[in-house]
Amino acid sequence: MTTDTEPALEPLLAKSTQVALRPRYEGSNICTWIGFKHVNYLIEEAVLEHFRSAGMPARALFEDYALGLDLVGLDTRILHAVHMDDLVETRVEPATKDTDDVLRFRVTLTLERDGQRLKAATSKVGVSLRRSDFLPAEGEPPAELARFAVSRLGTGQPQSPPAAAPADGRALSLGRGTTGADPVLDQLTSGENAFGWKWRIPYPYCHFSERLQLSGYLRQMEEVVDLFLADRGISIKQLLEDRKWIPVVPHSAIHILDEALMEEDLYTVYTVEDVFKGFTYTSRMDCYVVREGRLVRTATGTITHGYAEIESRRDWSLVTFDDRVMRALGGERATG
Incomplete structure (x- = not known):
């Protein structure tokens, strides 16, 4: 230098x-x-x-x-x-x-x-x-x-609420973590049109020997969308096979509020906030860790999705949501 x-x-x-x-x-x-x-x-x-x-x-x-x-x-x-x-x-x-x-x-x-x-x-x-x-x-x-x-990165989250007692995290070393019953996830998603995911932060998502980097949050956002759509019965593979539809993203944003550290359990909550004229929907991603018995929000972000129908190997065009997708985005698990 x-x-x-x-x-x-x-x-x-x-x-x-x-x-x-x-x-x-x-x-x-x-x-x-x-x-x-x-x-x-x-x-x-x-x-x-x-x-x-x-x-x-x-x-x-x-x-x-x-x-x-x-x-x-x-x-x-x-x-x-x-x-x-x-x-x-x-x-x-x-x-x-x-x-x-x-x-x-x-x-x-x-x-x-x-x-x-x-x-x-x-x-x-x-x-x-x-x-x-x-x-x-x-x-x-x-x-x-x-x-x-x-x-320290971010401004922190003052008055973070006490966290429910975390579940045993040993199984998080397997696969993609857990989306099932978990006291902290239940606390974070209660009463919301939301999906929760708990996952141990691995070292490839971190940098400078200790903390989750912003590109790691981008990977987290991509991953939680994939898990959310599968949970609602409209997985990316299903809509590809059924309709040749793919999600498209016109807007995304992520802001780090505090630090999340290597091998901490990260609680990611994906909440559907708005569906605009059956054409796009916007969701919020919030990420938390539990420290000293309290929830600490480490990042927040938004992502807007539409759907495009594949017309050829080169071309696609935007489509409006059908009833199956609308029901899933509204909180129901689509079945067909």
Whole structure:
């Protein structure tokens, strides 16, 4: 990392950067379309490249100054589908105000389709620099970064309610955790059009040796939607086979409120909030851990879904929900 902080800080906070990226092959699950999680991965990589271009790569921030670069907020709108092998042009524009204690950026993704340049997605991103206690730092961070360096991610959740006594978590090391009867999940979902999932946080979802990273929450959001749809009797595979329907995501957002640590039990609650004209539905994801007998909400997010009918290996079109889907979203388990 450069030792002259002024040249590094000015491009970080004032200059835009551009980089061309391709989505990972892993993100193409249905035909050749790329899911919302991997669109957000492109956004994350563009922000990391912005730090590299400013002479402050994540590796150097951690190794030299014990600062972990953490995305703490992500609010993304997908305007056009991204396909396998697309070359996506990303542009990162600094948006940090003088009073902000979080680094803020606006990210735009564009691509070429049939000779036209299209805006594929836009996103608002927040970044914190988390001081690490894992090993002592070798030097002090640049003074200009002091207001963005925090001892803990998020603001915490004051007055968190007492938690019901957690169930034995040993079975969480198997499969995908549990969605069955659990005292804490029962407490969190009671009276709501909601689905709950308890799961042990594994190390591949974490970074900087201790905590769940924002991309891990993206994976959690994708996973809980899959489990919710299966629980309501409209699993992704079922609607693919019955109707050639797939979920599509025009909007997703996640914000870290506190820290969730490696091997803690994470309680994820997925609540259907609104169905708009039988065309899209919006759900909220809230994640909790139990510490010292109290619930601590570590993240919250929203995701909007529609359904598209696959017309060919290249094309799809949006459809309105049928009665089966409407009943499931309303709280009933669909049966046919």
